[in-house]
Amino acid sequence: MGKKVRKAVLPVAGLGTRVLPGAKTTPKNLLNVVDRPILSYVVAEARAAGIEHLIFITGRGQGVIEDYFDHHVELETQLAAKGKTDILAQVRRDVGQPGEMSFIRQMAPLGLGHAIWCARDVIGDEPFAVMLPDMLMAAKRAPLAQAVDAYEKVGGNIIVVEPAPEGETHKYGIVALEKQDGRLNRMTGMVEKPPLGTEPSNLFISGRYILQPEIFGILQTQGRGAGGEIQLTDAMAGLMTTQDFHALEYEGTTFDCGDKIGLLRANVAFALARPDIADEARAAIKALL
Ligand code: G1P
Numbered sequence: 001m002g003k004k005v006r007k008a009v010l011p012v013a014g015l016g017t018r019v020l021p022g023a024k025t026t027p028k029n030l031l032n033v034v035d036r037p038i039l040s041y042v043v044a045e046a047r048a049a050g051i052e053h054l055i056f057i058t059g060r061g062q063g064v065i066e067d068y069f070d071h072h073v074e075l076e077t078q079l080a081a082k083g084k085t086d087i088l089a090q091v092r093r094d095v096g097q098p099g100e101m102s103f104i105r106q107m108a109p110l111g112l113g114h115a116i117w118c119a120r121d122v123i124g125d126e127p128f129a130v131m132l133p134d135m136l137m138a139a140k141r142a143p144l145a146q147a148v149d150a151y152e153k154v155g156g157n158i159i160v161v162e163p164a165p166e167g168e169t170h171k172y173g174i175v176a177l178e179k180q181d182g183r184l185n186r187m188t189g190m191v192e193k194p195p196l197g198t199e200p201s202n203l204f205i206s207g208r209y210i211l212q213p214e215i216f217g218i219l220q221t222q223g224r225g226a227g228g229e230i231q232l233t234d235a236m237a238g239l240m241t242t243q244d245f246h247a248l249e250y251e252g253t254t255f256d257c258g259d260k261i262g263l264l265r266a267n268v269a270f271a272l273a274r275p276d277i278a279d280e281a282r283a284a285i286k287a288l289l
Contacts, residue, residue, distance in 0.1 A: 002155050005148055005210055007122070008051045008129040010042065011115035013059030013106045018259045027062045028258060029133045033266045034274060037068065038257050040094050042133040049144035051129060055102045055122050057115040066103050069096045111229025117219035125213050127151070130232070135207030136266050138273065139252025144208050146250045150184050151210045156244030157236065159187070160208035162254060169199040173233040175247045176200035187245040192226040192233035203247060205233065206254050215239050 016023025022031060030037040046054055058065055072091070079088040104118050116130060129144055137143040143160060151158050161175055176189035189200060209232075218235045225231035236245065255269065256262035271281035 002151075003126045004050070005127050005129055005151060006051065007053040007055060007126070008046045008049075008131050008144070009055045009057060009116055009119045009123070010039075010046075010131050010133050011057045011106075011112060012039070012062065012065060012133060013057055013109060013115060014134070014258065015059075015109070016258060019257075019263060025061070027058075027065055030065060030068060031257070031263065033136065033255075033257065033263070034270050034277070036090075036094075038136055038266075039065065039068070039133055041136055042131055043069075043094060045137070045142045045144050046129070046131060048142035049129070049148050051144070053100060053102065053122075054096070055104060055119045057104050057106050057118050059106055059109065066101075069094060069101055071095055111224070111227075111231055113219050113222055113225075113230035113232040113235050116232055117216060117222075117230075120213075120216040120219075123213060123216070127210060127212050130209040130211060132207035134256065134258035136255045136257045137206075137208075137250070137252050138255070138269060139250065141251070143250045143252055146252075147208050147210050147248055150246060150248045154184065154244070154246050156246065157212055157215075157239065158210040159190070159236070159245060159247050160206055160250050161203040161247045162206045162249060163202050164204040167196065169202060169204060170194060170196045172204035172206075173231075174199045174201060175203050175205065177203070177247060183249040183251075185247055187240065187247050189240070190233055190237050190245075192231045203249070206250075208250070209236075211236070212239070212243055214243065 012027060012029045016028030019028050029039045056065060102122050106115050106118055147158050147160050164172060170193055173190055173192045174194055175187050178186045178188050215235055218238045222230050222235050225234040255266035257266050272278050
């Protein structure tokens with residue numbers, strides 16, 4: 001078996017256009033789902049999958065993400081003095097261990113492929129995970145851990161996918177499979193945002209990947225694709241000419257938190273799944289309907 005997956009890249013530089021003005025001064029991935037920022041859940045998912053080093057690709061004005069994962073000495077002192085140990089533990093849960101997190105400025109919004117390429121020197125010569133944090137996933141076993149399980153079985157590159165809602169394949173990267181048998185299938189192709197009617201399947205790339213470092217050489221010279229952006233999907237399609245790719249249909253539910261309805265659905269679903277507030281949340285939602 002190949003090298004262990006130890007590092008994850010989290011591109012967070014997006015403008016959050018669909019959740020403005022909320023995302024104007026608060027990066028969209030720091031918006032709350034119930035009482036935790038989206039990134040808090042995604043970092044917990046990464047740690048549950050055995051990730052030892054998180055690399056955030058940020059944009060201007062997002063220094064606050066780095067602050068979120070640092071200690072807040074005054075706050076922690078106050079919570080400790082007041083005996084609020086539960087909240088203190090929750091605040092500290094997200095603080096990075098020394099050396100666990102790196103932050104890289106993307107400098108220019110040239111697309112997802114370019115964001116990932118910015119991590120090349122920090123990744124070096126080993127397989128790595130990519131997590132698109134605005135795709136928040138609820139699952140019994142951490143979705144990235146499911147991808148690592150698949151990687152340990154078949155090696156190569158793994159892309160987590162799921163069926164797209166009817167008529168929405170043109171919004172995503174879509175994969176083509178050799179044949180569909182169970183949840184883990186060898187891929188034969190992929191395309192970014194295919195015009196409706198041309199999609200090779202209904203399975204969309206839902207935001208968790210395990211990739212081999214050879215992707216960086218391809219990204220280095222990758223031209224612009226769909227939407228005038230340097231697309232990760234195009235680089236992966238290039239890498240597929242020399243390496244294996246498998247698509248994994250993971251077990252769980254995805255919430256697109258870059259979108260207002262997705263963010264709302266996530267808030268409702270995560271509140272209903274929280275033992276401490278589920279009853280109150282259900283009653284509040286019922287009363288509104
Ligand atoms: C990106 C990827 C796309 C994927 C999607 C999931 O697109 O390029 O392949 O399906 O994320 O959210 P974006 O949403 O950045 O346009």
